[in-house]
Amino acid sequence: IGHPEIFPLVFTTKTQEIFNCRVDEDVTEENCFKLIKKEDIIQDLKTRATISDFHPVKKVVLEYPGEELLVVFDAKFQYGQNFYFVASEEAKENLLKPPETAEEKDDDKEEENREETLEVHPYKPPVHKPWVSLGSEKEVEEESVKDTATKIKYMISRVRRKFGAPITFTDKNASHVKDSYVECTSYQDKTFSIKMLEKDVGVQMVPKVREASTQTKWTYPKNAATQYFPRQLSNEEKEESLSSEKLKEFLTSVHLRMEIALQQNEIMNAFFDDWKALAEDESSSGGKPDVYLKAYQSFTDLRYLKDRTISCICWHPTIYGIIAVSARVWLSYEEQVNLSDKSLLQQSVILFWSFFDPIHPQLMLECPEDIYCFQFSPSDPNIIAGGCINGQVMLWDISQHEEKLQNAKTVADGIKVTAVNMVNASILNILQYIYMSPSLMQVQQSSTEPPLVRYCAVSSIQNSHKKPVTDIHWLPDYFEDNRMGATFENRAEICVQLVTCSPDCSILFWDIPATKLPEQPSSEKVKEEEIFCMPPDVPDTFKHLDLCWKPVIKINLRKSDTNTEYSPVRISLKELHYHYKTSEKVQSLNTLEVPAKDNPYTEMSTPSSKNLKVLENISTDFFVGTEVSENNRLLMKILNQDIQKTEQLNNRKHTQKYTIHTETINTLQRSPFFKDVVLSVGGQNFAIWKEGVTNGPILQSSCSAGRYTAGQWSLTRPGVFFIGRDDGNIDIWDLLRKTHEPSHFQNISESMITFISPWIASPKQHFLAVSDGLGVLHVLEICQTLSHPSRNE
């Protein structure tokens, strides 16, 4: 514990008793010293050996010089035990006596561990003592300054007479005088230098960078151009390389890769963006629900259309904005029939309207009787064929007015108006094919009247229908039927054949032989008799057939066994690819559909007017929509052979009858998108049929309150069709949305809708022409949701 003479000891009680240093009895805190004889300790050591408390200090005890040992009671455990044993005499003395002599000994080097109680030393003045040298004289002596060398004295004397004169002292450098001093110069001692043989040196390379600029002068701005053409091999070279071996090898090695790639593309389109396709659908269908037909224009004419209703509408196939309507007097069926031999007071016309002139019709086609239906010829829009009430078929040629129609914007000023040549229908018409020539009479009328075009060919009465011609269609231009009934391909690419049907149970095919160009004089045709000479203004287009038009094939829809007769009202041709002066060649499929009507007289009460509806498909696939008033029968006949002869025709009928409609079928139309889906409208309901599905229509509407009077498929959307009613409403059916009710209906006029005709005038403008019973033609614009099909519709 830092004190070599102090040994802490533990005194057990026994030891304390032996040595009379029991705690708190013999030895207390104040009186903590106890002198113990050395012999006693030795004695104790011997008797108790290791048990003795003095055992740890046995050696010290044995070496202790004195007689008595000091044991101090350490009450405060300063040394770690309750007693400590002082091992030296001197320490003993000091311990015993230190409290008295502590303040006298300032530089006592013996460290006594006494209590930290500070004692106040009384002041004692210093006592004079003899000076003891501690070595400081030497230091003093060293520091003092003494002359080490004796000073040199010089005595300089001068001549007496210079005494007191000024003296100048100058300095002189000792080195200037030779040999005035001796020096020891330093020199390089080779023995002490170290030669450096190898050195580590770092080197850095820095590129020298310099900035420089130049400017060029463009003295003559000049345009330069190069013309080049590609190198091409001549034919011989091509031949040669084609037959080379290398090419063969190349192709064999390469074509496999190519075919793999081609097949990959055929299998599926890897880049089809489904997400985008989905978005397009959303935008069109999630859009506005306001489906509507916007009224674009309406046309009516007071003079010619008074008390008349429009029976048929046709858009001009090539000229934008021209629409033709035919008017007839609206009569009930009985009156209609009885009217055939009356002459009409008012002339019947077909009016041409133009969008740009809503007031004045552009052109009028004269007709001897009311026209029930008419059509533009697909191959030549200047030929128009129409069917009359009295059963005749007539043709017009308006090529003279074509230009006028095209410039219909310029309202007729100074147009020569041709007078009407009333041709009485009951004039003898020769049975042959007659081309009607428009007669432009010289009777000039006021310039606001539209020009009147006379018919240039009319069919013979004997060979025409006995009843009104209810439907007329041009046959597609890529096949024609010849007299024998075989259909063959028509190379001339012009429509030359017509088919008409009429409630007199017959379907007639008419043939227009290939016409010579109108410029050519048809002099040789003149030989074919003409009863009256044509007025000079009449174009000669169909001259040779005027008044002697005869149908090529006549199909008599009489069923011999049941003695039923079919009265066709509407014809729907399957292949209605009309090419308006385009040069597409379509493979002919030879399918025609002729809707025919059935007339079972036996079940009719009134013989003449009631007609049954029969659908008959004649060999080249006709769909025949007939008129059934009482028995509601709809007959479909599919004949799968070619038309051989008219007689044989009747025998080879494969008849299917469907009775759906309550009344006359007034519309039968094939869907423009699916060739075997047909819409038929009649009476109080309509139905959609599919060819091949023979047990009924695929969709049939429920009987509605009013009568449906007209119907048409939309030209652009496969699931949309328009139905007109007798209360002036148009129902727009969207089959993709709802199939049980029209998706939209709109009121067009107060009277009954008689005809609907959609038309695509431009990709943005889709029109719907609707005619009503009052003789007004409404042209409506179909809104975009109705006209633009959604994806994959």
Added chain:
Amino acid sequence: AEVEETLKRIQAHKGVIATIVVNGEGIPIRTTLDNSTTVQYAGLLHQLTMKARSTVRDIDPQNELTFLRIRSKKHEIMVAPDKEYLLIVIQNPCE
């Protein structure tokens, strides 16, 4: 010849619009298109094929170009290169 037959077979695939065989210098040897279009296709595609070939070689000298297909909105142009010749087929992939 075999050459004819192979070319005809390729041409008869569904959707193929045109087939062109081009020699090593970019001059068309055999084509089913009209002349001006052929020349245009041959020149452009020849250069593009050269570039593609050198690109593939630069990246990995052991590699070489086997087939090049360019898919555009309207149709797909497929080029099969070889040492001396080039076969170009334009196809309209149907969906």
